[in-house]
Amino acid sequence: MGIITSNPIEGLSHSIVGMIWFTISMMSIHLFLRFSNKQKLTPQNEGNRKEICLGIIYFIIFSSFLIDTLEAWVNSPLDKHSWIFFIMSCFLIKTTLVRVKYKKNKKNVPSVAFLIVQILIVNSLFFDINAIWFMAFIMLICTYIIQLKGLVNLHLFLPALMVLFCAFPVSSYLITTYGPLPSNLQSDPLVVKFALCILMTISYLFLPLNLHKQLPLRQNLKRIKHSYLVILIFAVSSLILHNGVNEKTQIKPSYVIGPWTGEKQQIPLYLSNFFENGQVICREYKSGEEAVQLMISVHNNERHSMHSPEYCLKGANWKITQSEILTLNNKSNIKLINVSRGTQTRYYAYWFAQNEEFYTDMIDVLSKDISLRLRGQPRNWQLTRIKGQNKEQIMNFINHYIYQNDYINLTESIKTNLKEFDHES
Secondary structure (H helix, E strand, O other): OOOOOOOHHHHHHHHHHHHHHHHHHHHHHHHHHHHHHOOOOOOHHHHHHHHHHHHHHHHHHOHHHHHHHHHHHHHOOOOOOOHHHHHHHHHHHHHHHHHOOOOOOHHHOOOHHHHHHHHHHHHHHHOOHHHHHHHHHHHHHHHHHHHHHOHHHHHHHHHHHHHHHHOOHHHHHHHHHHOOOOHHHOOOHHHHHHHHHHHHHHHHHOOOOOOOOOOOOOOOHHHHHHHHHHHHHHHHHHHHOOOOOOOOOOOOOOOEEOOEEEEEOOOOHHHHOOOOOOOEEEEEEEEOOEEEEEEEEEEEOOHHHOOOHHHHHHHOOOEEEEEEEEEEOOOEEEEEEEEEEOOEEEEEEEEEEEOOEEEOOHHHHHHHHHHHHHOOOOOOEEEEEEEEOOHHHHHHHHHHHHHHHHHHHHHHHHHHHHHHHHHHO
8 A cells, every 4th residue: 555655654554554454354364263163162152243243343344345336336337237246256155165175285384465465565556445445355355265275275266256356346447447348349347247257157167176165273374474574564665665746837728728718617526526626627618609628637646546538438328439549749649539328429538648748548557657656756647638519629629729738848948948058158
């Protein structure tokens, strides 16, 4: 968690909170194993009380994550019927637990905690906090599975875990944003998840599972100390990593862009609740009878809060009928999409900007962000969106907008060179 923040002190606090959470998780495993190994000496009611208390603690920890998931199942068009995958995954996990025979193996000594914490660290480089929560949830489930059936048998649960992945909104986000299918094919995440679920169910049927159940004895709890070491190293690294302050000031667009005259608009509620003051610019520009909407969101180092407009449009039941990549001035790429919903039709143009570089593909954005992050350089990400009624008016506005920004950058460069020349004189 320290890697995804630009504040090293905040990163250290996140790491400490993560270590506390991990300690609670491992202690619950300790109590669970203690109950499993001494159930003959421990009254059944006392063991059940421990498990109920631990269940309540975990529900409180994951309450916001689970509530967001329930809301997505009810309200999001991208995640409707995803609860079916949750039920199927529970069934697959239960049947796999019954069928797998645990085989004690000395190779099971390497630290399980080390591996799953490494997965979380790598995951934090790529995805947002919702994905971190999901990985933490999967980590908890895997920890119980490993203690019941051993690390050597964890791969047998991968089909069930993949189906569980399809139940959460993070799967729809990843499929829609990073999926290989082009947006003009209007790939439905639900269809992709159903296909993945069928594939995982077929693979489950061909897994070489034994038809016996044998619980292991208490094993290798000393390996937990490795996970503490990793988290401590991670916390220290968040202090060592250079997270420079963003010194580049944002060049705000003029209210007069060629023949277009703009006026400030109220920022949508969902954006004003997400961004801080000054991080979103929303204006309407008019030229005669034509009007376009310009919206710029400033993300800087928080690339995780930035995603393609197609994701939001699909979530609002808009159908993407056409998309194309356009090149302006032989250097700037923008993406133009045509969307429809019922009788309504709109055009959107957008691009991601890192200083003077423009991007339209989230894979390219991800690669650039990781490259800058690993080199310890600050990021200046911005997302520009333009909405209009037809392609011609959008392109007319963009040509004037790009030309004005190039003129401003050229003027600033001339001023800088003149100052250096005066200083040398």
